[in-house]
Amino acid sequence: MSTARNYQTQAVIIKQIKFSEVDKILIIYTPEFGKLKAIAKGAYRPKSKLGGNVEPLTHSLMMLARGRNFDIVTQSQTIDGFTTLKNDLWHTSCGLYIVDLIDSFTVENDKNPPLFNLLIDALHHLCQTDDSETILRYFELHFLHHLGYQPQLHQCVACNSPLIPVVNFFSFSQGGVLCPNCSNKEAAPYPLSVDALKILRLWQNSDYATARRVKIKPKLSSQLRQVMQNYINHLLQREVKSMIWLQKLRESAEAEIHR
């Protein structure tokens, strides 16, 4: 980490915590230093120069000064406020889920520039398209890859034999797919259809432009969502709270359609 007294970095604000009457603590994700905690002094004042530049889900260029407990945000200029995303409840919630994942899985001062780029790309895609489920699944898969939890999708994680096109099983504890023979030894294997496995493999090995071309039916989309989210919950050993909120929104939207 740089030892200069002042430094400049790009950052995505992933969380804010009210610190005092007018100050807030920001949890930011940066390409150079990974996750950082910084204090934005006076940010709650109506005339603060930081104000909207330090709101969560904002990509900013920040000047920070080293402090004793927290670094201090001295300047912040918005690079992208993702305003399209923030004008819609569902897309805002998707964005909050993405930054919640980053916050839950990363530790401070552990730099991971590809993860930063993935985060920026995902927020941009959420502003541009309506296919948020594909964006979320694509993000989850590549996010796990950048953190070293990439699921093994090409051969059985127990016996190493190549997977054949039948219903296989996902093992959350072993982080990959089990062939039908090995799945008997697993306590709670999750059935993974041939199509679901094909999609996961495609997403894992392609860029987003290719991944988004695949049209996925709601039933398959729900299966993919469940396998990825159960895997994430298993890795984290707890439920991601913003994931529960997304599910509530999904259910209420479905209820409205059926009404």
Place this chain on the structure above:
Amino acid sequence: MVSCEPIARLVEAFNKLPGIGPKSAQRLAYYLLRRPDEEAKALADALISLKEKISLCSVCFNITTIDCDPCHICQDKERDHSRICVVERPSDILPLERTGKYKGVYHVLHGVVKPAQGIGPEDLKTKELLSRLKNNSVTEVILATNPNLEGETTAMYLRRIILPLGIHITRLARGLPFGADLEYADDMTLGQALESRQEF
């Protein structure tokens, strides 16, 4: 330093207050010790009555005294009861009242939706708001949650659940505060200020 038990208790109690550290807590405790008995008793009495005599209004959930329920705003016949302004906290009502421009009634949510902390609409007074809207002849709901991400998320959620009732929904205008500087305004605020510009 070992202090006697009543002082230690008071220091500990002060220390739990926001923004009060151990040193300030100690200073306050010793200050009160030096003050006349009546002053300390008045403070103690004020603290006790805060918890004993204060409750939430059964209509708008603003803070009120137990012998005044519904609160004085909800009881006021002069006010426009067909207009409800939805705010996050009871303390948000004071600045709105200070403007002297709003003559409707309020509804206090007691929080905002915070997905990452697991705080959802069921933890707020949203059900109570909906039943209030369904039962009364309300014509306008003003969403006055704070203009930050959590406030916006809450407002968007409320809009979604109120919309089917066919009630006119408005949101406090967003733009530049008086005395601000364009150079330091963020894109979202400046963009909204431009979009909501008015004839001059």
